[in-house]
Amino acid sequence: MWGLPMRKTLIQLTAVATLALLYPAPRAHAASKEMIQLQQQVQTLQDTLQRLQQSNDERMGVLQHLVEQTADSVNRMSQSMTTLQQSVQAQNEGNGSKVDQLSGQMQSLNDSVDELKSRIAKVSKTLQDMQSQLQNVNGQPTGGGQQSMVPGGQQAPGGPDANAAPAQPQAPPVDQLYQGGLRDYNSAKYDVAAGEFSDVLKFYPQDNLAGNAQFYLGEIAYRQGDYKTAIKNYDAVLEQFSGNPKVPAAQLRKGEAELATNQRDAGIRDLRSLIQRYPQTPEAAQARSRLNGMGIRITAPKPSPSAYQPQ
Numbered sequence: 001m002w003g004l005p006m007r008k009t010l011i012q013l014t015a016v017a018t019l020a021l022l023y024p025a026p027r028a029h030a031a032s033k034e035m036i037q038l039q040q041q042v043q044t045l046q047d048t049l050q051r052l053q054q055s056n057d058e059r060m061g062v063l064q065h066l067v068e069q070t071a072d073s074v075n076r077m078s079q080s081m082t083t084l085q086q087s088v089q090a091q092n093e094g095n096g097s098k099v100d101q102l103s104g105q106m107q108s109l110n111d112s113v114d115e116l117k118s119r120i121a122k123v124s125k126t127l128q129d130m131q132s133q134l135q136n137v138n139g140q141p142t143g144g145g146q147q148s149m150v151p152g153g154q155q156a157p158g159g160p161d162a163n164a165a166p167a168q169p170q171a172p173p174v175d176q177l178y179q180g181g182l183r184d185y186n187s188a189k190y191d192v193a194a195g196e197f198s199d200v201l202k203f204y205p206q207d208n209l210a211g212n213a214q215f216y217l218g219e220i221a222y223r224q225g226d227y228k229t230a231i232k233n234y235d236a237v238l239e240q241f242s243g244n245p246k247v248p249a250a251q252l253r254k255g256e257a258e259l260a261t262n263q264r265d266a267g268i269r270d271l272r273s274l275i276q277r278y279p280q281t282p283e284a285a286q287a288r289s290r291l292n293g294m295g296i297r298i299t300a301p302k303p304s305p306s307a308y309q310p311q
Contacts, residue, residue, distance in 0.1 A: 171203040178209045181216065190220045211241030215250050227257040248274060248283040255287065268296060 171177070181196030193216070200213035218233030234254035237246055251274045258267035271287040275298055278284050288298050 171199065174200060174204040174207045174209055177203070178213060181213065185216055185220065190224060194220050208244075211237055211244030212246055214241060215244070215246040218250065218253060222253060222257055227261045230254075230257045248278045248281045251277075252283040252287055256290070259290075268294075272298065 177196050177200045181193045181200065184190075184193035184196060197213035197217050197220075200207070201210055201217075204210055214233055214237045218230045218237065221227070221230035221233060231254055234250040234257070237244060237250035238254070241247070251270055255267045255270035255274065258264075258270060268291065271291055274281075274287045275284045275291075291298050
């Protein structure tokens with residue numbers, strides 16, 4: 001009797017246990033599926049983050065490379081600017097040297113022209129003297145009772161004025177003095193040349209060559225390193241011979257002498273004045289080059305109608 005109910009009970013319990021065991025299985029399976037999906041999503045996110053990180057690294061590398069290229073370009077530009085500046089400076093110095101050389105050549109040419117003018121004047125003077133002597137000879141009286149004359153209208157020795165004091169020796173002609181001074185100056189015989197130019201000023205202060213002689217006295221002092229005396233002579237040219245063709249050269253050399261004696265402001269002032277007064281002369285070009293070399297920029301003014309014209 002007890003066997004059958006017990007068996008039924010065991011069967012029921014077994015069924016219940018089996019159902020109990022079978023019931024949570026779907027939930028465990030669903031949870032496992034969700035975990036797998038979450039793992040897949042996490043893996044996907046990790047892959048995405050990795051790709052983003054890689055892309056970011058690549059972009060940062062590109063940006064860094066661009067920055068380095070930019071820095072290199074800036075450095076190259078800076079070097080190019082430095083090179084260009086040095087080139088411009090060297091060119092300015094070269095131009096200054098060329099202008100100095102050209103100015104020297106112009107000065108030598110002017111000296112040669114002055115010497116040629118002096119020679120022409122000397123020949124002209126000689127011709128005039130010969131013509132005067134011929135006129136005096138042709139005009140002499142021929143009577144036997146007349147006094148004996150020598151060429152030039154002077155009385156022969158033994159005449160009424162034989163006991164008179166001898167005449168003072170006359171100075172050589174101005175062209176002869178100037179030509180000799182110029183020749184000795186070009187030969188670097190400065191002391192001799194200075195004496196000859198001084199004689200031009202002493203005996204012929206109103207002659208056209210007197211201003212030139214005054215200028216070359218300044219040049220002699222400048223070449224000997226006596227800048228103070230050179231400035232004094234250049235000032236004499238500027239003040240006493242304002243219409244002389246040597247005036248621009250005198251003002252240029254005065255400015256250079258002042259700069260050589262550390263009179264910077266005075267030198268700059270004279271060079272600027274030269275450019276303003278005689279803008280079209282070679283001396284003005286040389287003054288502009290000198291000021292540019294000192295870092296002083298000069299804008300050349302428009303030439304005025306009264307501007308100096310080279311002769």
